[in-house]
Amino acid sequence: MNTVVAGITYRALLGRRRIVLLLLLPVALIGLAVLLRAFGAADQATAVELMKSFAIGTMLPLLGLIAGTGVIAPEIDDGTIIHLLSKPISRPVIAQTKFLVAVTMLAVFAALPTYVAAFILVGNEDDIAVGFATGSLVAGIAYAAVFLLLGVVTRHAVTIGIIYALVWESLVGNLIAGARRFSIQSWGQSIADQISASPFLEADVALGFAVPALLVVTVAAVFWAGQRLRVFSLTGDE
Amino acid sequence: MRIELSQVSRWYGNVVAVNDVTMTIGPGVTGLLGPNGAGKSTLLHMMSGFLAPSGGTVTLDGTPVWKNHQIYRNIGLVPEREGVYGFLTGWQFVLSAARLHGLPDPEEAARKALATVEMEEPKDRRVETYSKGMRQRVKVAAALVHDPAVLLLDEPFNGMDPRQRLHLMDLVRNMGASGKTILFSSHILEEVERVAQQIEVLVSGRHAASGNFREIRRLMTDRPHLFMIRSSDDRRLAAALVRDDSTGGITLRADGMEVQATEFRRFARLLPRVAKAEGVRLHEVSPADEDLESVFSYLINRSS
Numbered sequence: 337m338n339t340v341v342a343g344i345t346y347r348a349l350l351g352r353r354r355i356v357l358l359l360l361l362p363v364a365l366i367g368l369a370v371l372l373r374a375f376g377a378a379d380q381a382t383a384v385e386l387m388k389s390f391a392i393g394t395m396l397p398l399l400g401l402i403a404g405t406g407v408i409a410p411e412i413d414d415g416t417i418i419h420l421l422s423k424p425i426s427r428p429v430i431a432q433t434k435f436l437v438a439v440t441m442l443a444v445f446a447a448l449p450t451y452v453a454a455f456i457l458v459g460n461e462d463d464i465a466v467g468f469a470t471g472s473l474v475a476g477i478a479y480a481a482v483f484l485l486l487g488v489v490t491r492h493a494v495t496i497g498i499i500y501a502l503v504w505e506s507l508v509g510n511l512i513a514g515a516r517r518f519s520i521q522s523w524g525q526s527i528a529d530q531i532s533a534s535p536f537l538e539a540d541v542a543l544g545f546a547v548p549a550l551l552v553v554t555v556a557a558v559f560w561a562g563q564r565l566r567v568f569s570l571t572g573d574e
Numbered sequence: 575m576r577i578e579l580s581q582v583s584r585w586y587g588n589v590v591a592v593n594d595v596t597m598t599i600g601p602g603v604t605g606l607l608g609p610n611g612a613g614k615s616t617l618l619h620m621m622s623g624f625l626a627p628s629g630g631t632v633t634l635d636g637t638p639v640w641k642n643h644q645i646y647r648n649i650g651l652v653p654e655r656e657g658v659y660g661f662l663t664g665w666q667f668v669l670s671a672a673r674l675h676g677l678p679d680p681e682e683a684a685r686k687a688l689a690t691v692e693m694e695e696p697k698d699r700r701v702e703t704y705s706k707g708m709r710q711r712v713k714v715a716a717a718l719v720h721d722p723a724v725l726l727l728d729e730p731f732n733g734m735d736p737r738q739r740l741h742l743m744d745l746v747r748n749m750g751a752s753g754k755t756i757l758f759s760s761h762i763l764e765e766v767e768r769v770a771q772q773i774e775v776l777v778s779g780r781h782a783a784s785g786n787f788r789e790i791r792r793l794m795t796d797r798p799h800l801f802m803i804r805s806s807d808d809r810r811l812a813a814a815l816v817r818d819d820s821t822g823g824i825t826l827r828a829d830g831m832e833v834q835a836t837e838f839r840r841f842a843r844l845l846p847r848v849a850k851a852e853g854v855r856l857h858e859v860s861p862a863d864e865d866l867e868s869v870f871s872y873l874i875n876r877s878s
Contacts (some may be wrong), residue, residue, distance in 0.1 A: 340673040344659060351661045381673075415655035419716070420815075422622070423674040424646045470711075566641055570624040571586070
């Protein structure tokens with residue numbers, strides 16, 4: 337962890353228009369929760385459905401994409417990354433720092449709003465709010481790692497990331513049961529299910545698979561991102 | 575400190591960007607001269623640890639440069655691309671460089687570096703409000719902040735106005751005089767001549783020539799020159815010129831003649847004398863190949 341790298345990364349992320357993107361979805365989530373509550377539809381079934389399909393199913397992968405690629409891809413694009421890489425700091429440390437910045441972003445803009453929205457709907461009933469907030473945080477950590485890696489490996493990180501988040505996680509995951517085993521948001525739901533006692537929540541993937549999978553994916557992605565930064569090349573315009 | 579390149583090549587697929595270059599960059603100012611697309615940036619990227627050579631080795635005082643972030647304790651790099659965070663002020667940018675280097679007194683180092691490039695006054699403005707020359711100077715300050723023994727600059731004078739250019743040239747010269755190893759790339763001979771003691775010429779990825787500016791200048795003027803001449807009687811003038819050894823060949827065209835001069839200086843004296851003796855009026859004498867590209871292509875043919 338390097339505080340100078342972290343400081344510059346935070347400023348780059350929060351200073352640009354990206355902050356609007358980061359705020360849009362959590363505000364929509366909390367707005368929906370308030371509306372549902374106002375119309376008297378705030379029961380456990382609704383809460384679990386909203387958390388599953390919107391908070392973890394849509395918002396989390398998209399925010400993961402924005403934060404995970406956002407901590408590094410724009411800097412690689414405009415060449416500012418050279419400022420960090422031409423210093424006597426180990427490149428894996430730079431990757432790890434950027435990863436931690438993305439994680440804190442997801443904690444604030446995804447996990448926290450998830451808790452707030454669930455709390456508005458059902459309070460602390462059956463630990464639904466805590467369960468989904470924790471699931472969202474843990475899955476967010478994995479998303480941050482995967483999308484950071486994507487941002488280092490390819491210039492088309494956002495396109496590929498959107499295709500992954502929407503096509504694989506949403507479409508394929510919903511149509512083919514087996515694919516859900518290899519979906520970060522399913523692993524997040526397993527964590528939520530473990531914590532929450534709600535009868536409306538049933539995870540597709542066993543915790544015994546989800547936890548090791550989350551660990552392996554996160555550690556491998558951050559490690560690989562560091563290795564890719566070590567061989568970062570300027571190919572120039574020639 | 576010395577940067578040593580030993581039989582360094584770099585290719586992208588079938589395209590060879592740098593071809594078997596061997597050179598040593600020692601203390602003082604070295605200019606890397608070559609036309610656009612000659613492979614200067616590729617070579618600089620390999621020297622600064624931002625590109626792996628496809629063949630050969632690049633070392634800094636014997637230590638390999640590639641995949642070695644410790645080299646940046648001794649290397650300052652000024653890349654050609656902007657590469658400056660627009661949302662930081664000049665002060666924050668240079669200070670961040672000092673902190674990233676883990677210097678004991680980063681504020682003092684940043685202040686000194688900004689003073690060196692005369693950027694103290696606008697240092698509290700955001701970099702995005704700077705002119706191109708100011709950005710360039712702030713980049714130089716960030717590269718100098720840890721007082722590196724080696725400074726690598728990629729086309730540093732590009733886009734600067736004449737006054738800024740002169741100032742940066744002075745700065746580079748002074749640092750070279752103080753014993754630092756400085757390498758900068760440029761495609762402009764005059765620029766390189768004014769700053770560098772040592773010139774390395776790169777053409778089409780190959781190391782075409784090496785020497786001080788006098789040697790390089792001589793190489794460039796002693797080559798055969800091609801002149802376009804229009805006169806009151808081309809045929810008569812051609813017949814008289816061809817008698818002298820300094821004329822290599824003449825092609826008569828509808829709108830004048832092309833004369834190949836093998837010895838530049840002798841031909842330059844010969845032409846007016848012959849014209850006067852023959853009573854021929856010269857309407858136009860212009861070099862047909864004075865552009866740098868043809869100078870370079872001559873050099874590359876000579877070296878192969």
